[in-house]
Amino acid sequence: MRNSMKRSVVTALALLLSAWVLLSCQKDSSGDAANPSTEPDRKALLTQWADSVVKPGYKGFNDKFSVLKTKTTAFTAAPTTATLTEARQAWQQAYVEWQKVEMFEFGPAETVSLRNHFNIYPTDVAGINRNISAGTYNFELATAIPQQGFPALDYLLNGVAADDAAIVQQYASSEKHRRYLTDVVNKMSETFGTVYSQWNGSYRDTFVNNTGTDASSSLSRVVNAYSLYYERFLRAGKVGIPAGTMTGTPLPDKIEAVYYKGTLPLQLATTAHAAVQQFFNGRTGRPSLRAYLDALGAKDSRTNQSLTSLIDAQLKTSYQQLNSLGPDLYTTMRSRNADAVASYNEMQKAVRMIKVDMTSAMSITVTYVDNDGD
Missing domain, CATH: 1.20.120 (Four Helix Bundle (Hemerythrin (Met), subunit A))
Known part of the structure; x- marks a missing residue:
């Protein structure tokens, strides 16, 4: 009889404990529902940046830069005032579009130092002229940073001679000038192409999922x-x-x-x-x-x-x-x-x-x- 009563008391205590735990869990659950976390959704922000800001921005720039590459190629193939004007206009339009994406110096752009290859100014005119004369140069060297990109194109398309006729003559008579202009544009294309392809490849998901x-x-x-x-x-x-x-x-x-x-x-x-x-x-x-x-x-x-x-x-x-x-x-x-x-x-x-x-x-x-x- 005594053992039976003892088991009954233990069973009752166990039931009370179970009920208390269940009630506590219900209270905690209802508390979470009534006071949801106000922590901003970082993944949603990163997704917005990737899909609606960075990738469209890079596409817009890529479109303008493609025209620049086409027009500079046409100019070096046949230097005339008309082809110079078209190359210059394409340079202006691409340069303006660049301003919308230059701030994206993170991820692939940071890895390849995109800004260093595109927009460090003032340009090194003396260095550019040495490169042209020598016919050899390495755009990856630190000293070559101000000898390339949009500022270098500014000099090459606008300042290499006194006026348009003289600029055209300079390119018509100098294979080294034509080559340097081509190489500057090709280096920009290669560097940006790496960044653009990575954003349109696996890096987008890497970026979005890195939510810390x-x-x-x-x-x-x-x-x-x-x-x-x-x-x-x-x-x-x-x-x-x-x-x-x-x-x-x-x-x-x-x-x-x-x-x-x-x-x-x-x-x-x-x-x-x-x-x-x-x-x-x-x-x-x-x-x-x-x-x-x-x-x-x-x-x-x-x-x-x-x-x-x-x-x-x-x-x-x-x-x-x-x-x-x-x-x-x-x-x-x-x-x-x-x-x-x-x-x-x-x-x-x-x-x-x-x-x-x-x-x-x-x-x-x-x-x-x-x-x-x-």
Whole structure:
């Protein structure tokens, strides 16, 4: 009898314990349903970037660059003022399109140092002329970085002689000039082709599935590339250095497309800035940097206001200031230098928000070093 009662008590305790565990699990489950995680969907953001930003951007550039290759080939095959004009127009259009994708220096582009092969300026004219005379050169050498890409084409198509007739004559009479122009374009085609094919191959999935926030993650690489591009290559490269903000002396010869001049240098700069703004804001209802930061409730460190609203407003202000430097950026750097410095200063205001507050809110470590001295 005593043993029977003992077993009954043990059984009752076991049943009570089971009921308590079940009830606890139900409470936890209902709590999760009522308070779902607010962590932004990083994979959705990476997918949006890959499929709706990077790949279409590269396709647009590839289309323009293909025309450039065709037109330069036609020019070197038969140098005339007509073929020169067509090659030059194709160069302008491809150069403008490049501004929309240059910030994508991550993944395959970072691996092959795409920017180094495409847009380091001012170009090394003395080095280019030595290469042409020697007939031998290696575009992979560090010293050859400023002897290739769009800035080299600027010199080769616009500055190699005094006027169009002289440029045509130079190419008609010099096989070495024709070869160098061809080799510059072919090197660009080869380097970009590697990047383009990888994005259209397996790298897309690698990028999308690398969803962490550590330094090797896709998110970290994109955010660092974006911040670096805005700070060093847009703010400093396109405006600050030629405006003399680092030296105290205007250096207008350091702008992009310095041999072509006219309205093109400013068009390159404003196109690049617009691309930066578009990348930040994205499309309404789609994943973007702005939507990601809003989901995190990101605040400005100085004002405690919405970080995305302040970044968007500052980018708009800096674009307007940049656009006001027209129509001829080269002339503005010389005669209205204070306006160019003011443009740089407006961009600098956005640097802090992007490089400090945005990366902090996203738990991203800045992996590059600003070396422009400010």
